[in-house]
Amino acid sequence: MSAVEQNRSVIWNTSTPELTAKPPRNLGRIWIPERLLGWIIPVSVLLVWELFALLGMLPPNWLPAPTVVAQTIYQLAVAGDLWKHAGITIARVAVGFLLGASAGTLLGGLTGSLPVARKLLDPTVQALRGVPSIAWVPLFLLWLGIQETSKITLIALGAFFPVYLNLSVAMRHVDPKLLEVGKLYRLSTFQMVRRINLPAALPEYIVGLRSGLGLAWMFVVAAELLGASSGIGYLMVDGQMTGRASIILASVLLFAVFGKATDWMMNAVGRRLLGHRAR
Amino acid sequence: MDSDSFRQRGTVDIQIAYKAFAGSHGKLLALRDILLTINPGEFMCVVGGSGCGKTTLLRIIAGLETEYEGAVFLDGKQLTGTGLDRGVVFQEHRLLSWLTVHDNVAFGLAGLPPEERSREIRRYISLVGLDDFKYEYPHQLSGGMSQRVAIARALVGRPEVLLLDEPFASLDALTRMRMQQEILRIWEAERTTVVLVTHDIEEAVYLADRVVIMSPQPGTLRKILPVHLPRPRDRTDREFVRLRKSVHDELFSPGSTAYLSLENF
Numbered sequence: 001m002s003a004v005e006q007n008r009s010v011i012w013n014t015s016t017p018e019l020t021a022k023p024p025r026n027l028g029r030i031w032i033p034e035r036l037l038g039w040i041i042p043v044s045v046l047l048v049w050e051l052f053a054l055l056g057m058l059p060p061n062w063l064p065a066p067t068v069v070a071q072t073i074y075q076l077a078v079a080g081d082l083w084k085h086a087g088i089t090i091a092r093v094a095v096g097f098l099l100g101a102s103a104g105t106l107l108g109g110l111t112g113s114l115p116v117a118r119k120l121l122d123p124t125v126q127a128l129r130g131v132p133s134i135a136w137v138p139l140f141l142l143w144l145g146i147q148e149t150s151k152i153t154l155i156a157l158g159a160f161f162p163v164y165l166n167l168s169v170a171m172r173h174v175d176p177k178l179l180e181v182g183k184l185y186r187l188s189t190f191q192m193v194r195r196i197n198l199p200a201a202l203p204e205y206i207v208g209l210r211s212g213l214g215l216a217w218m219f220v221v222a223a224e225l226l227g228a229s230s231g232i233g234y235l236m237v238d239g240q241m242t243g244r245a246s247i248i249l250a251s252v253l254l255f256a257v258f259g260k261a262t263d264w265m266m267n268a269v270g271r272r273l274l275g276h277r278a279r
Numbered sequence: 280m281d282s283d284s285f286r287q288r289g290t291v292d293i294q295i296a297y298k299a300f301a302g303s304h305g306k307l308l309a310l311r312d313i314l315l316t317i318n319p320g321e322f323m324c325v326v327g328g329s330g331c332g333k334t335t336l337l338r339i340i341a342g343l344e345t346e347y348e349g350a351v352f353l354d355g356k357q358l359t360g361t362g363l364d365r366g367v368v369f370q371e372h373r374l375l376s377w378l379t380v381h382d383n384v385a386f387g388l389a390g391l392p393p394e395e396r397s398r399e400i401r402r403y404i405s406l407v408g409l410d411d412f413k414y415e416y417p418h419q420l421s422g423g424m425s426q427r428v429a430i431a432r433a434l435v436g437r438p439e440v441l442l443l444d445e446p447f448a449s450l451d452a453l454t455r456m457r458m459q460q461e462i463l464r465i466w467e468a469e470r471t472t473v474v475l476v477t478h479d480i481e482e483a484v485y486l487a488d489r490v491v492i493m494s495p496q497p498g499t500l501r502k503i504l505p506v507h508l509p510r511p512r513d514r515t516d517r518e519f520v521r522l523r524k525s526v527h528d529e530l531f532s533p534g535s536t537a538y539l540s541l542e543n544f
Binding site: 185274 | 367
């Protein structure tokens with residue numbers, strides 16, 4: 001293979017999925033499958049990190065070795081703490097997201113389909129959106145106490161805005177040429193919304209759901225950091241109080257894994273809903 | 280071309296005094312004094328340059344434009360808006376990207392028992408030659424195929440009039456010629472009244488029983504030219520070429536305002 005051909009094969013391999021897995025690439029003398037290229041940097045960082053920790057060059061209560069973090073997760077799992085805290089955090093995200101996304105869908109759908117509803121509601125929602133959601137925390141704590149209600153309200157608020165905004169805007173910005181087709185067939189306002197506006201807005205709606213879910217995870221961290229006696233965020237605070245960096249790092253890792261996993265699930269649901277549609 | 284005189288339905292009576300749009304410099308007159316009767320089963324082509332109001336005229340018949348002075352009648356009944364008695368095909372296919380070919384055609388059909396409904400849908404998909412593409416999505420179709428779906432959607436409710444607004448303008452030359460043959464075949468099978476708006480003189484002479492020539496500013500009827508040539512028509516035939524030239528001359532002759540542009544005013 002000439003150098004040019006090699007270069008070309010790199011381009012092809014990265015763009016066509018069925019080719020990415022197969023041919024091993026000759027990087028100097030080591031054969032590495034292309035799909036493993038993305039792992040080189042994180043694995044190297046972990047190895048160097050572990051090595052430095054072993055050599056005693058990193059203070060263990062500041063930056064414990066990766067194996068220590070893994071061990072911490074293992075211990076939390078064995079003791080049952082992991083399931084308890086993760087379960088509570090996931091439940092908070094689930095309930096908060098469900099409430100926020102439902103409200104966003106309802107109000108977004110309403111303002112997206114009825115001009116009167118938009119004129120009535122949208123200015124208020126937009127004004128509230130201007131407030132950084134975390135700024136509501138003191139009020140929520142004052143009104144709703146330190147229990148679950150205030151946390152779930154905060155998470156729901158975070159999930160609400162992107163869902164509301166994406167659905168409402170997408171439904172209003174449907175191609176007027178398609179609406180004319182609906183008009184030709186004498187669809188009622190309700191039929192028009194159901195058969196044209198809603199399906200046309202679906203891709204943007206799913207994007208809204210995904211960012212809403214992302215924000216739900218963000219706000220569960222905030223809520224649990226600000227005052228909780230359980231949850232992964234509480235584990236972090238606990239780790240900080242007791243000076244155990246390994247617990248903080250383990251919690252960060254858990255948040256990353258759960259956040260990614262739920263986003264992946266939402267994406268899969270979205271793809272199913274969109275079917276074979278273009279875009 | 281009155282071989283289909285058995286068919287009574289599908290007479291379009293157009294009596295438009297004027298149609299104006301609100302422009303930035305006051306009112307802009309789009310149409311004036313349009314008196315025209317389209318016979319049942321007739322294939323009528325409307326030609327004219329851009330801005331001559333031919334699309335506006337079609338949209339008035341379709342019921343998409345309702346603000347104008349005058350009236351349009353279908354079989355003696357005054358039209359007040361859109362209706363299932365008229366099928367419309369636009370320059371863009373305007374298919375719904377989330378529906379299959381089958382479901383896009385089904386969109387044009389309401390209120391039939393299920394078996395009859397699916398029979399009708401299949402019949403019209405078949406009529407436009409897309410049997411093998413029922414379950415494809417619009418993005419998987421070529422431009423010509425998309426327009427076929429749009430034609431099937433317009434026809435599936437069995438309208439009395441088929442209105443086509445430059446339906447082949449965005450297709451390549453070869454596809455356009457094939458689609459012109461196709462629309463004639465479909466028209467001969469369905470025998471609906473057809474009004475087709477175009478800026479393509481040859482297309483008009485190839486398809487129409489009568490060619491309506493419009494001139495702009497404001498859009499008025501300039502001439503109505505019957506085409507008494509048997510179908511299928513030969514585009515190189517002497518009489519065909521002569522007719523094409525006479526339409527051309529009508530549009531471009533000295534003193535003709537048919538192709539005057541806005542800059543001349």
